[in-house]
Amino acid sequence: MCFILLAVVSLTLLTWKVKGRAPVAVLESVVLSVTMPLQQAISWTTRGVKGVWDGYIGLVRVRQENIRLREEIKWLREENNRFLEAYLQYQRLQRLLNLKERVPPGTVAAEVVGRDSNNWTEVIYINKGTRDGVAKGSAVVTHEGLVGQVIHAAPMLSKVMLITDFRSGVDALLQRTRTSGVVSGRGRTMAELKFLPVGADVQPGDRLISSGMGGVFPKGLIIGEVKGIHPNGSQFQEVEVRPSIDFSRLEEVLVLLQKGQ
Template identity: 35%
Template sequence: MHRLKDLWKKILIFFLFFIFLIILQIRNPEIRGPFRGILGNILNPLVYYSYKVYDGISSLFDNYIYLVNTKKENEALKQRLMALNIQNRILNEKLHEYEQLKKILRFKDNYQVEFLAASVVGKHIDGYSKYIFINVGQADGALINDSVANEMGLIGKIVDVVKNRSKVLLITDPNNKVSVMNLRTRTTGIMSGDGSGGLVVEFYDKLDKVYKGDIFVTSGLGGLYIKGLAVGKVYAYSNNPSDIFQRVYLKPLVNFNSIENLVVIKSKND
């Protein structure tokens, strides 16, 4: 029993001494010894693969950080792009308004009339009665029966006016009667809305030859509308032998679904 204890003591002392030598050579690489080669053979693969694992983990972490930063940059770029798109739309809208105002100014020069610039603030164009509301009224000098137009042609006439707003009866309303003429033949008739967004000319000379594509304009007869405002283009006509007059059907030149800016035309004797 005593010998066994001595043996274990010797083994422990030897093991501790062996560990001491290993630590000594690790901490002092310039010291050469018999364990250095053995230690290197044992530790080098461990160090190599440990480095590989560390390098892989480090690369994954770096890639994760890169992806996070890239995502943040992409979000910032998306927000910037959104802001630029909004600014672009605003600028395009201002350009559109500017182009419309230029056309209105040319309209004034062409017809030599006094007018009030106005904008649409309300619409009712889906039912049988068709009218819009505009943002000028008595305070601006607008009066009942003043005609309303844009660069494409006649829109209608004012039928009700208050201080800062007016109601405009559109030419597509069946109750709005307008004296018009064929721009090509100068033949006149009475135009009104057909109830479905189109125009129909009645009391039109049966002998006058009408072609699809003919343009009709205001005739100026009756003094309500100035002469020469475009109203529509012929797409069909009816000339039955038993009828006294023929009917002419027009497609309006003004797009009533998209009108925004327009003018109120003042008669010279207002």
């Protein structure tokens, strides 16, 4: 209807232009004052719709780009974590390799593949067994010190009793004074030094090492350090021992093969 009205008005204007100039000028002014706001509104609406559409398309593209970037960041973080794990494992294995140079010949590196910890037993499982020369009684160590000994060996799996196990006993020396005793497990993360006479020189922080007696553990392996000393009314002192190893973080170990293996 608007276009028809404009056409009629235009035709009328042309007719009046032929007949006279003054009336036409007046009518042109009236028509323009009426139609101009309508034309501007239509123009603004058209530009507004185009702007909204362009904005929507832009937001869609930005959202897609954000999704892509988030996926890329996630992949980079995972890749960085893989590199970090590989580097940390390399460091641990390098320390085990350095340890091999300080212990008797005949060793095999193994990974911890299982744990069993309760009120009475403290054991781990490693992925090496009799096929690799591991046997019952083999000592197990890390660069930080003594882990324990193998108590069962299958072809491809072995069970290792930790020095914190209640059944464990290691002939030991106080490194500073050379006084001997036996380190026994107390479960979880602790052990104790038994058979240390009352009056023997012992202090918190003293280091304990394996004495080499008994033929299971080579001499000089670090066991831990004295945490506390408590008189118990007997001829021996009660000495708490903190192992040198955090067994909850143990991942790789070195098994000392027995002679002939």
